[in-house]
Each structure stands twice: as structure tokens, then as C-alpha cells.
Amino acid sequence: MSIIRVENLIKRFGNITAVNDISFEIEEGTIFGFLGPNGAGKTTTINILCTLLAPTSGKASINGHDCMKESSKVRKAIGIVFQDTTLDKDLTAAENLIFHAYLYNIAKDKMQERVDDVLRFVDLYDRKDDLVKKFSGGMKRRLEVARGLIHRPRVLFLDEPTLGLDPQSRTNLWEFIAELPEKHNVTIFMTTHYMEEAEVCDRIAIIDNGKIIAMGTPDELKKAVGGDVVYIKTTDNASAKKEIERLFRLDVSEKEGELYLTCVMGDTCIPEMIRTIGERVLSVRLQRPTLNDVFLKLTGKAIREEETSGMDTIKEEVRAYRRRH
Numbered sequence: 063m064s065i066i067r068v069e070n071l072i073k074r075f076g077n078i079t080a081v082n083d084i085s086f087e088i089e090e091g092t093i094f095g096f097l098g099p100n101g102a103g104k105t106t107t108i109n110i111l112c113t114l115l116a117p118t119s120g121k122a123s124i125n126g127h128d129c130m131k132e133s134s135k136v137r138k139a140i141g142i143v144f145q146d147t148t149l150d151k152d153l154t155a156a157e158n159l160i161f162h163a164y165l166y167n168i169a170k171d172k173m174q175e176r177v178d179d180v181l182r183f184v185d186l187y188d189r190k191d192d193l194v195k196k197f198s199g200g201m202k203r204r205l206e207v208a209r210g211l212i213h214r215p216r217v218l219f220l221d222e223p224t225l226g227l228d229p230q231s232r233t234n235l236w237e238f239i240a241e242l243p244e245k246h247n248v249t250i251f252m253t254t255h256y257m258e259e260a261e262v263c264d265r266i267a268i269i270d271n272g273k274i275i276a277m278g279t280p281d282e283l284k285k286a287v288g289g290d291v292v293y294i295k296t297t298d299n300a301s302a303k304k305e306i307e308r309l310f311r312l313d314v315s316e317k318e319g320e321l322y323l324t325c326v327m328g329d330t331c332i333p334e335m336i337r338t339i340g341e342r343v344l345s346v347r348l349q350r351p352t353l354n355d356v357f358l359k360l361t362g363k364a365i366r367e368e369e370t371s372g373m374d375t376i377k378e379e380v381r382a383y384r385r386r387h
């Protein structure tokens with residue numbers, strides 16, 4: 063069932079079209095990612111869905127409730143982690159959550175239990191009586207996720223949740239986020255301009271200049287780019303090159319003593335390649351296209367030129383984490 067439906071949504075600010083006729087649906091219990099550069103229209107879309115902003119035209123609903131006409135029902139169904147932190151630094155972690163629990167009219171006899179539950183989930187239970195101003199960036203983000211969950215929303219919005227965090231904290235945060243749909247029975251709508259982070263999503267919409275330019279699973283989007291690159295080292299590159307070219311009918315190139323070729327499904331053509339070149343093979347590695355390659359292909363520009371260091375590590379750790387669970 064689709065828990066979020068958006069149809070032909072448009073938002074203009076004067077002569078700027080921040081959101082330009084977007085439509086999508088999000089299945090309940092999934093992680094949906096909005097991936098796009100700064101200024102693409104991600105926060106504007108979230109603000110409309112969260113009933114904080116009226117669209118110029120179009121429709122949006124959450125859990126069957128119209129975001130414009132039934133805003134109080136929508137608000138009860140959602141939790142939000144904003145792009146900029148909104149915690150009260152002079153309160154403790156637990157006090158911040160209690161404050162929020164009052165705002166959401168959570169029954170007094172259930173409050174303490176709810177607060178403790180979410181604090182345990184984000185691994186901050188031991189720090190619950192510490193002032194937030196003593197917390198690191200990563201801890202604050204986790205506390206905001208806890209706060210967003212306290213009234214048990216059906217949908218949790220996370221707007222650039224990892225902005226400004228160091229790589230280690232980002233990885234930790236993604237581990238929490240990946241667990242959310244199952245453990246807390248929520249659907250996640252998140253935005254990021256760090257392409258590798260979008261790997262945890264079940265589905266992604268790539269947004270640029272207010273328009274959705276591609277939508278699909280991370281694998282679907284990457285496959286559309288046109289293939290993996292396979293690198294092979296052999297004891298005799300000249301003969302191996304000829305034989306692989308004959309077998310697959312494609313061009314093999316050589317760089318720094320290593321052969322490489324692009325093929326649609328690298329993982330399935332590797333075994334055959336190895337059988338062909340037999341004992342000459344020294345090493346084989348497979349490089350999959352990244353979501354940045356997808357963005358580059360679609361728009362002709364990199365989503366993010368700077369700050370990509372450390373991202374491969376994160377990507378690998380998130381994948382390893384997913385495999386373990």
C-alpha cells in the first residue's frame with residue numbers, strides 16, 4: 063500500500079520554481095530517498111508534505127490524509143528531523159524528549175517508558191541526564207531521531223540527517239536508520255546530497271532543479287548507466303585480451319598493466335572470463351557504477367564535487383551491516 067502519494071506537485075516562490083511538477087508514491091515500510099544537489103527542491107517538498115508549506119498546485123497525501131486539508135491528521139502521522147538541529151541545548155536528552163511528548167499529548171503514565179525506549183534504541187540511554195550541549199553532532203542527530211519517533215509516527219521525515227557529521231557518525235546513524243522500518247514500523251522519507259548514503263534506500267528519486275529526473279532502486283538506477291567495469295591482471299595480458307575480446311565481442315583496454323572492460327553484469331561474466339584465461343589470471347576486481355555516475359550521466363554534472371572522501375568506507379560499512387542483519 064502507498065502511504066505517501068504526491069501528484070503533480072508544484073511550488074513557486076516568486077519567479078523561482080522550487081518544485082516543478084513532481085509525482086511519486088511511497089510504499090509503506092520502505093526507505094525512500096530524495097537525492098539531489100543543494101537547491102534541488104528537497105526541503106521544499108518535505109515542508110509541503112509535513113504541512114508546513116502550501117504548494118502552488120498539485121496534491122499530496124499521507125496515510126490517506128490530504129496534506130493541505132487535513133493537516134492535523136497528517137501531523138499526528140508523521141515525525142520530522144529537520145535539516146537544522148532544533149534541540150534545546152540547555153535541557154537534558156530526556157527533558158528534550160519529555161517536552162516533545164507533552165506537545166504530542168502522550169499519556170503521562172506512558173511518557174517515561176516511551177522516552178526510555180527511544181533512548182535505548184538510539185543508544186543514548188546512559189546519557190539521558192546529560193545536557194544536550196555536551197553532545198557530539200552524531201549524538202544530537204540520534205536524539206532528534208528518537209524525538210521524531212516518540213509519538214510512534216507512521217512516517218518519519220529525515221532532511222539531510224547526516225549533514226555536518228564525521229564519517230564514523232554517519233555510518234552509525236545509517237545503521238539506526240536502516241533498522242527503523244522493521245523495529246519501529248515506520249516508513250522513511252529522507253533526503254541527502256551525499257549520493258553514497260542513498261544506497262540504504264529501497265527506492266530513490268533523483269531530483270534536480272525541482273524535477274524528478276530518475277526514480278528506481280539503487281541497482282536499477284546504476285544498471286541504467288550501462289555497466290560495471292571489470293579489471294583483470296594476468297601473467298600474459300596480450301593473449302588474455304585477445305581471448306576475452308573474442309569471447310565477449312567487446313573491447314578490452316589496458317592501463318598500468320591491468321586489463322579492463324565494461325560489461326552490463328560484471329558479476330555474471332567474471333566466472334566465464336576466468337575459465338577462458340585459466341591459470342594466467344592473477345587478480346580480478348569489479349567496480350560498480352555509483353549513484354554519482356548516474357547523476358553525472360543524467361545531468362552532465364557531478365552531484366557533489368567536494369567531500370567525497372571517506373564515502374567509500376561508509377558505503378562498504380553500510381553494506382556489511384545490511385548483510386549481517
Ligand SMILES: Nc1ncnc2c1ncn2[C@@H]1O[C@H](COP(=O)(O)OP(=O)(O)O)[C@@H](O)[C@H]1O
Nearest residue numbers: 075078080098099100101102103104105106107
Ligand atoms: N522561502 C523561500 N523563498 C524563496 N525561495 C526559496 C524559499 N525556500 C526555498 N527557496 C528556493 O527554492 C529552491 C529549492 O530550495 P530547497 O527546497 O531548500 O532545496 P534543497 O533542500 O534541495 O537544497 C532554491 O532555489 C531555494 O533558494
Ligand SMILES: [Mg+2]
Nearest residue numbers: 104105145222
Ligand atoms: Mg534542503
